[in-house]
Amino acid sequence: xxxxxxxxxxxxxxxxxxxxxxxxxxxxxxxxxxxxxxxxxxxxxxxxxxxxxxxxxxxxxxxxxxxxxxxxxxxxxxxxxxxxxxxxxxxxxxxxxxxxxxxxxxxxxxxxxxxxxxxxxxxx
Amino acid sequence: xxxxxxxxxxxxxxxxxxxxxxxxxxxxxxxxxxxxxxxxxxxxxxxxxxxxxxxxxxxxxxxxxxxxxxxxxxxxxxxxxxxxxxxxxxxxxxxxxxxxxxxxxxxxxxxxxxxxxxxxxxxxxxxxxxxxxxxxxxxxxxxxxxxxxxxxxxxxxxxxxxxxxxxxxxxxxxxxxxxxxxxxxxxxxxxxxxxxxxxxxxxxxxxxxxxxxxxxxxxxxxxxxxxxxxxxxxxxxxxxxxxxxxxxxxxxxxxxxxxxxxxxxxxxxxxxxxxxxxxxxxxxxxxxxxxxxxxxxxxxxxxxxxxxxxxxxxxxxxxxxxxxxxxxxxxxxxxxxxxxxxxxxxxxxxxxxxxxxxxxxxxxxxxxxxxxxxxxxxxxxxxxxxxxxxxxxxxxxxxxxxxxxxxxxxxxxxxxxxxxxxxxxxxxxxxxxxxxxxxxxxxxxxxxxxxxxxxxxxxxxxxxxxxxxxxxxxxxxxxxxxxxxxxxxxxxxxxxxxxxxxxxxxxxxxxxxxxxxxx
Numbered sequence: 001x002x003x004x005x006x007x008x009x010x011x012x013x014x015x016x017x018x019x020x021x022x023x024x025x026x027x028x029x030x031x032x033x034x035x036x037x038x039x040x041x042x043x044x045x046x047x048x049x050x051x052x053x054x055x056x057x058x059x060x061x062x063x064x065x066x067x068x069x070x071x072x073x074x075x076x077x078x079x080x081x082x083x084x085x086x087x088x089x090x091x092x093x094x095x096x097x098x099x100x101x102x103x104x105x106x107x108x109x110x111x112x113x114x115x116x117x118x119x120x121x122x123x124x
Numbered sequence: 125x126x127x128x129x130x131x132x133x134x135x136x137x138x139x140x141x142x143x144x145x146x147x148x149x150x151x152x153x154x155x156x157x158x159x160x161x162x163x164x165x166x167x168x169x170x171x172x173x174x175x176x177x178x179x180x181x182x183x184x185x186x187x188x189x190x191x192x193x194x195x196x197x198x199x200x201x202x203x204x205x206x207x208x209x210x211x212x213x214x215x216x217x218x219x220x221x222x223x224x225x226x227x228x229x230x231x232x233x234x235x236x237x238x239x240x241x242x243x244x245x246x247x248x249x250x251x252x253x254x255x256x257x258x259x260x261x262x263x264x265x266x267x268x269x270x271x272x273x274x275x276x277x278x279x280x281x282x283x284x285x286x287x288x289x290x291x292x293x294x295x296x297x298x299x300x301x302x303x304x305x306x307x308x309x310x311x312x313x314x315x316x317x318x319x320x321x322x323x324x325x326x327x328x329x330x331x332x333x334x335x336x337x338x339x340x341x342x343x344x345x346x347x348x349x350x351x352x353x354x355x356x357x358x359x360x361x362x363x364x365x366x367x368x369x370x371x372x373x374x375x376x377x378x379x380x381x382x383x384x385x386x387x388x389x390x391x392x393x394x395x396x397x398x399x400x401x402x403x404x405x406x407x408x409x410x411x412x413x414x415x416x417x418x419x420x421x422x423x424x425x426x427x428x429x430x431x432x433x434x435x436x437x438x439x440x441x442x443x444x445x446x447x448x449x450x451x452x453x454x455x456x457x458x459x460x461x462x463x464x465x466x467x468x469x470x471x472x473x474x475x476x477x478x479x480x481x482x483x484x485x486x487x488x489x490x491x492x493x494x495x496x497x498x499x500x501x502x503x504x505x506x507x508x509x510x511x512x513x514x515x516x517x518x519x520x521x522x523x524x525x526x527x528x529x530x531x532x533x534x535x536x537x538x539x540x541x542x543x544x545x546x547x548x549x550x551x552x553x554x555x556x557x558x559x560x561x562x563x564x565x566x567x568x569x570x571x572x573x574x575x576x577x578x579x580x581x582x583x584x585x586x587x588x589x590x591x592x593x594x595x596x597x598x599x600x601x602x603x604x605x606x607x608x609x610x611x612x613x614x615x616x617x618x619x620x621x622x623x624x625x626x627x628x629x630x631x632x633x634x635x636x637x638x639x640x641x642x643x
Contacts, residue, residue, distance in 0.1 A: 033129075033621075033622035033625075033626075035622060035625035035626050036625070036626075056625075058621045058622055058625060059563045060563060060566060083626065084626065
């Protein structure tokens with residue numbers, strides 16, 4: 001099991017050919033209180049870097065991009081009713097959707113936790 | 125005292141222990157006003173209505189299930205209710221309203237006087253043309269002014285507001301490509317700092333949106349733009365000056381690049397106030413642009429509207445002008461209502477647009493004259509630069525000046541203080557000002573975007589700047605509690621924005637129903 005991060009502040013946890021995606025704890029801090037999450041339909045094919053979900057906070061609405069390509073096999077059923085899960089546990093209970101990967105080699109271009117931490121510190 | 129989920133008080137405003145609670149809940153002459161439904165008194169009515177005559181229901185088997193529930197009040201109660209609510213409102217008529225990219229300027233009373241002339245206010249769009257020649261002439265004169273100020277070939281007055289104007293412009297671009305049989309253009313390019321309506325418009329017109337990054341000095345990255353241009357790009361949507369308050373200096377090169385790739389150049393005219401009378405958009409290579417009469421030309425907005433968003437077209441797109449528009453034939457004015465055989469896409473609205481706003485805008489233009497409008501842009505830019513110069517040592521401007529009609533700060537000056545952009549805005553309300561635009565544009569962190577407009581005098585700007593300087597210094601001194609408790613002097617204190625967005629209450633329910641629901 002590996003966790004990777006993108007420059008757009010998504011995380012992806014890979015288990016075999018399946019992966020779980022959400023936004024990073026840093027992203028949730030920057031967004032402030034999340035008030036609405038729009039998730040993709042199960043069965044949809046996502047392309048790496050393209051819009052996959054929308055997250056709306058009191059400050060702004062932002063797109064969530066697919067970190068890698070794949071087919072959506074599940075979405076977090078709790079999230080639409082309780083978007084505060086993103087603030088409470090961005091990298092755990094606040095996950096967005098699960099993918100079946102179509103091109104696992106795309107993972108190589110993403111950052112590991114240490115590299116992401118360094119990237120975030122360079123943001124300010 | 126109730127708290128929101130950040131632990132900040134939400135109750136009725138009171139400056140902590142300094143102001144005692146009153147018996148009535150009123151605070152001096154600020155009345156704690158209940159909802160009109162809560163003032164309902166069964167059977168009370170301000171007017172004598174005749175008995176309902178016996179009549180046959182014409183709804184078939186459909187029957188009303190419950191009473192409509194209109195509250196019963198006497199006329200003085202109703203008058204007081206709405207007067208009290210209006211007293212709680214803050215408007216450009218009450219004070220400085222520095223909402224960036226909104227151009228909240230004074231609405232001259234001369235405009236209002238002209239708009240109330242019965243020949244303009246009592247006409248109907250279905251009247252015979254022979255009876256509305258004056259109104260049509262006014263529209264024709266307004267069109268002439270708009271074309272002259274922008275250097276453009278044609279104008280439609282119909283769009284109802286800015287975003288509707290954007291839609292009109294992008295539909296024209298789409299029609300132009302389709303008329304050539306060029307159907308491979310699926311993308312619209314939009315800079316990162318654009319108004320949110322730009323990508324929304326492009327998407328609503330069936331395009332995918334590609335974002336153009338900004339350079340470190342806050343302007344469009346020309347090289348990045350060129351790299352994205354190609355046979356799949358329908359056009360570019362750009363605001364100039366942009367929402368960082370900066371003039372796009374490379375606009376001629378930008379226009380040339382877009383045209384060279386076969387695309388069209390849409391300009392969002394929301395910030396036209398900065399350049400009106402000084403720069404003609406046609407000379408910048410723009411193909412189509414909307415103009416907010418409710419910004420640049422001083423017609424009311426922000427609840428007092430309606431808006432009005434005429435769109436000017438260069439020669440390149442003039443054949444796609446939607447109907448209706450006014451023409452003069454043999455001394456008579458006439459509305460062209462049919463698109464004929466031309467390539468135009470139809471109409472934007474059932475009728476010709478917001479007549480009352482046309483009158484106000486033309487009154488503004490003619491009372492200022494060409495030299496006066498030139499002065500408007502000059503003073504708007506001067507005021508913004510004055511604010512920026514007076515604040516730059518205590519706050520952090522995002523980009524080097526001089527700026528245009530608005531100045532952009534970010535929250536670097538608050539770093540480590542625990543105070544946020546939102547807190548500064550709330551504290552500013554206690555000082556008697558409407559806050560600036562916050563958290564927009566998104567290209568800088570914790571944005572504070574200030575547009576004073578030419579309306580404000582030096583005295584009024586000085587008072588605003590003094591308040592903001594003191595707040596910035598207070599934040600740096602570590603007085604976080606002061607900010608988190610703000611506003612203290614408003615009818616309500618810090619609102620629970622999160623709660624309101626997550627669990628909105630959209631309808632008033634009578635106490636009986638509430639009790640029922642709780643069971």
